[in-house]
Amino acid sequence: MASASITLVSSTEGVRYRNAGPKEAVRMETMVERIVIVGAGGHGREIVALAAACNLAAERPIYDVVGVVDDGKPDIARLERLSVPLIGPVEAVGNLDARFVIGIGSPSVRRAVDKRLLAIGALAAGPMVHPLAWIGPDVELSPGVIVCAGAIVTTNVRIGRHAHLNLQATVSHDCRIGEYVTVAPMTAICGNVTLEDEVELGTGVSVVPAVTIGRGAMVGAGAVVTGDIAPGMVAVGVPARSRPR
Secondary structure, X not given: OXXXXXXXXXXXXXXXXXXXXXXXXXXXXXXXEEEEEEOOOHHHHHHHHHHHHHHHHOOOOOEEEEEEEOOOOOOHHHHHHOOOOEXXXXXXXXXXXOEEEEOOOOHHHHHHHHHHHHHOOOOEOOOEEOXXXXXXXXXXXXXXXXXXXXXXXXXXXXXXXXXXXXXXXXXOOOOEEOOOOEEOOOOXXXXXXXXXXXXEEOOOXXXXXXXXXXXXXXXXXXXXXXXOEOOOEEEEOOOOEEEEO
16 A cells, blocks of 8 residues: 555646655545546456545545446446446546546557547546555656556656556656556566656566667567667567567
8 A cells, every 4th residue: 555654645637755754644635536437348447446445445435436438338237236337428528527537458549538538628537546556755646647456666756647557567766657658467667767658568577677668669468678669669578579560
C-alpha cells in the first residue's frame, strides 16, 4: 500500500507524492470523485475492481463509479455481476457529471479515445492507485494514470497522462514514462529509463538501466531490453532485437 511516510497531494490535474512530516504520515483524501470507465472489456472491469478496492481501503468511499461506456457489444452479464451499468457509447460521457478513466489496453486507442472525449469537453479523472501498490517520494502521476495492485514506483519518477502500470510492474528511480504507455504485468523497469509516448511493454519484460524506448515501440513478452529501441519498432527476445512494426 502507499508508504506511511508519504503524503499524496491530489487533484484532477494529477498527483505528486512527497516526503511527509511526522504529523502528515497519512494519505490525504479529497471528496468522492464520480468516474465513468471507458471500455467494458477485461481491462475496464479490472479498473472497476480497482475503484472498489480503493473504497474498501479508505476511511470513506473515494470513488463513485457511475457506469461504463463502450462502442461495442460488451458482456452485460459480467458487468451486472460487478453491479456496474452500461451507459451507452463513448460520447455518452459528455452527458454525465463524471470524469473519465480509460480502461483500454492499447496505447494508440487510448490516445484516440482521449482526443474524442476532450473534443466534447469531458475531463479525465485524477490518477487511480490501488491500495496494494507502493509509491515512493517525489513521484508525479498525471491525470488518467492507473497503478494496479502490487505495482511499485520508487522515487523521482514522472508518469504521463493515461499511462497504465499493470499488476506487479516495477518502475525504479529517475524514470520518465510518457503518455498512453502500457506496462504489462510483472514487467521490471530499472533506473533512468525513458519510455516515450505510446510505448507498450509486454508481460514480464525487463529493461536495464539508462535505456530509451522510442515513441510507439512495442516490446514482446519476456524480452530483455539492453539498449535503446527506435520509435515505432517491435523488439523481441533475449536480448531484445528490433524489427519494423
